Amino acid sequence: MDQRIDSRAPRTVQRSSLQLRPGGHFSDVNLSSVLFTQRLDDPKHVRLQVWSAPGRTKPSFEEAIKQKFKDAKKGDSFGPSCGGAHSKSRHLNSHLGTNHWWKVTVNIPADWEKYERVQFEFDPGCEAMIFTTDGNPVQAITGGYGGDRRVEYIIPPEARKAGVHEFVIESSCNGMFGVPWNGDTIAPPDMNRYFSLASADLVVPNQEAWRLLWDFQTLRQIVDTLPGNSALQNKALVAANQIMNVFKHDDAESIPRARKVAEAVFGEEWEKKGERVYEVGDEKEVKVWAIGHCHIDTAWLWPYSVTQQKVARSWATQLDLMDRYPEHRFCASSAQQYKWLEQLYPQLFERLKAKIASGQFHIIGGSWVENDANMPSGEALARQFIFGQRYFQSRFGKRCNTAWLPDSFGLTGALPQLIRGAGMDYFFTQKLSWNNINVFPHSTFNWIGLDGTQTLCHMTPVDTYTAQATVGDVRKATTNHKNLESTDTALLVFGNGDGGGGPLAPMLENLRRIRATANNSRDITPVSMGHTVEEFFEDLAKHTRQGATLPNWHGELYLEFHRGTYTSHGSIKKGKRKSEILLRDVEHVATLASMVKEDYLYPKKRIDDAWEKVLLNQFHDVLPGSAIGMVYEDAEKLYTEIAREGKSILEEAFGVLLEKSVHLNEPPKATSKGRLVAVNTVCAPRREVVQVPLGGPAASRLRSELVQVAKDGKSGYALMDASQGSGVAFATGMFADISPAAAGRYDGGFFLKNSNIEMKIEDGRIVSLVDLELGRELIPQGQTGGLVIFEDRPAYWDAWDTEIYSLETPTYLKFANIKVAETGPMRASLRAEVKIGSATSFSVTISLDAIPATLKKNSRSFVRFDAEVDWHQRHEFLKFEIPLNIKNDNATFETQFGFVSRPTHKNTTLDMAKFEVPGHKYADLSEYGYGVAILSESKYGFAASGNVLRISLLRAATGPDAEQDQGFHKFSWAVAPHLGHFLESDIPIAAYLFNSPLHLRHVPDSAAGGNVASLLRKAPFIVENAPNVHLETIKRGDDDTFSQNSKTARSIVLRLYEAYGGHARASLRITSQLQISKASLVNLLEEELEVLEKCTNKDESDEDTVLTIDFRGFQVVTVKLVLDSAKGMKRYKPSLMNHGILAQVFGEERCLGKNKDTDSDDGGYTCPEMHRPQRQHTPTVVQTIRRFCFKDSCSTPTHRRIGTLSLDAALESEAAGVLHHFFRREGRRIVRGGLAHPEGRRSRSRREYT
């Protein structure tokens, strides 16, 4: 024992003098001086040729290799990071850096045969990939001197024998973290950075010297990390010190002697065991399960196209490491990244498949990308897993069992249910370690979702998914573990990441030494290798009695950080919301079309392609708005493609369902007469005011269907009625119990008013919002509502964060230059401007319709705000807020497939942290008896602070996108008062309708009636007896085959969910037109869980199928209907069908292809108000009558009257007239005082108002 270290002070000196690492003051005499035995860079031994791809193109290997290469040499500079305009490329267009291809030939001296290893050292200062000459990617290069440096390529033994070796390198002008300006990670990219080729050398590494270096580094980590009074720490210090004494740079024999010293800590002959070092000792003692990983952000400080290269580079490197370190296991998520590899690097993909099959490379996560988990819709989150798992199954014959979102900025309480529904049991994250207010209290726990579903969750105590596999990391797995009372195991997820990379050989070397040390000392926790993440979780489940001994966490995992990401890059959020809704409509309409017409093929591939784009753009740095500007060019392009494709599929499907109809986004060009038809893709009855463009040859006819023509005459307002829940709505008149909406001036201000709501604006602020039916003022005395802007200067993460102190700097903005735009009767509106700064312009239309938000009894109208903004603020945050005469400690925010309650107060720091929260289509503040919601059609940031409800509209960060949100925006929101608490309100459906406009179409008279497909006339799927259950999705089964002569059974898949948090027993009524051979409950992957009993008669019956489905609160249920392959869609004699259904749903003048004036009669049902005897009802009419009229719940006089009649009597008698009235309403509005004729009123109304 050395005499100098017998007291603490000298030991400290000793520790700080451990200088064996490369570099530093003593590099000429320390280990760095002997790490390489040979080094050659002359043209005789290294021949380099280069070809630079033009602009920002990213040619394939095959394209690049054909080009004319020119001689190059070490020291050459190349670039720039972001060259000129990008030209045609097979990839996504935006590419960060220029790409440079190198042909390399090395001549290896014959006498190098004696060395253990020969390497080519290539350091371009940026990222690169080595290929064989036939285009097989071999491994990555990461240049520069960061912790992720990997510049060596090991020359294969056969090449050494041959003495010559040729290969190809593609270098890309970006680093692991893109090319940030001045090296500040989140600064926008430096568009003009050049790199220089620092090294292109043929070298012989002194392998023993490197091993000594790794020995020393492990010892040093033990010295630096373990407590100073531990035996192991002291032993390591002694050994490290002694190694320094033994090592002599000019004596090669000193290296093995020095290495021998390290065995005092690692154990005698430890290295001979190789990977079997992990087999020593009792496996039960293992507490830290290490798994290699490489977090590759699918886009962030680089665009998608760079990620495609990063995936290939990072994973190729791992395959190489697996060959050299058999214990190495590596997991990678994101089906999209695998798909890119499959498409762009097929040879590498085949090697990857082999490593997946051999169990070394692990698929994980089960999702399409590592998505944001705050903002995607419920269905989109489900699709992340569905598309991910289906991809993994199809390519690798297996699925993932662990969901994996280590870096997403908050995790919705909807996830556990979706994770389990997609066939996974476990969940891994760590992001809550980033909380900036409270420390999250658990590491391992049961995560209980909003519906009560549990998943076993591990948030690694190492607090990172990019651990460097150091002694400190291993130690932290225990010392930072918050649930040691229940379990003491933890995952160590190691490898460079965010920009890719993954584990390096030195990390694997370090872990071997750490395990070797643990095999000899109890002062360090044993770490294990060679397992899957699933095995870790299975072990955890086994030792915690399937989680029974673990703590529970209920509801969302709210990240107390990155709260600005609900708002940053508004157009991306809007593109996402619109795309999700478009694809829902596309699937719904295409499904119906595929049932109606046999030669219409459901465009599954086109729909899936569009979904994949939606899912890709939901990546956790794209959707949150935290990527560089270039990423948003790509994202916007994808949204444009989705919109184009979605609309084209819709048009084709409408061509089947509404023959010859045209959309009415602009005035119809057709000269033929026609009428308005609106398709309702929401599975709920509705009545809505729509704006109709006027002009063109059809204008006068269209005008006759309007209740109100806009002041400018260019458009008008029609009231579209689908109150029976049918798939189509026709224009109707004002109903008797609706009093017109009005707008105007009064002394001191402006007002908007209808029969139930009045809003007043004075001095540019909302001063009054009154529920007229109750006479209740909703705005507190002395407070006002309107726009408000805050300073927004977060501590560092600009696009990500808005901080609590921002709320201390409000500036209240005024509506100025207010003008009355429309005066009713259907729609009344005010137009105003708002002054914000000197460059921004903001105009807003504030509207109130005559009708209430929904058809629910006592529903109130909402006040709608449509804004157009040319935004040029910097570091400011625009919001809209409304103070309310409502008191509640909690407010309600929509989340995926349900809602979440959050505090309105700041009692604790946990409450305080939620000063800005994510929400979807609504945020609501309610008390007993009354509430007010804000509805949103594209915004996701909300706050409920005391009695003030707020929606966040626009931010203006400058990093990493200097131009974030600058420019034009168009968005809407609404203030929706409602009678009763939120739980008794119609807000979920009102918000749904607010987001899902009717599809307005013009149908020529020549085809009217007869061309409306029966599946549209009567909604094919209706949820009854459960107003809290929503039918979200209608689509074709994922496993159907979609080809012209397919003989396989067709299926329809429906997804429903309970939206209010309570139980329900819903009846799902399926139209008798669809012949269902089997109905079953399935999971998200459409695998059968339970066969449902159908309540229907066999074969000849015309009965609808009714399925009874029980729900628990917030439960998501997927139903698969297999259609009778022989029949599928039952066909009716068209004339009967048309007459009956049309009459029933729309009234006489919509009946068959005839107008009142032509008065032809081809034998169908004739409307009672025409006073003709009806002759024949189709079975569907009978069914509908039965359904609407003979329910137990009938309470109005009319209902009761119908209810007392037998069905036959009702059909045969004058009660048919009553029935018609009954059909026309939802039971409450029209039938006031008996049998008044709604059509009469309508005609009057129309004369009166137009």
Ligand SMILES: [Zn+2]
């Ligand atoms: Zn990430």
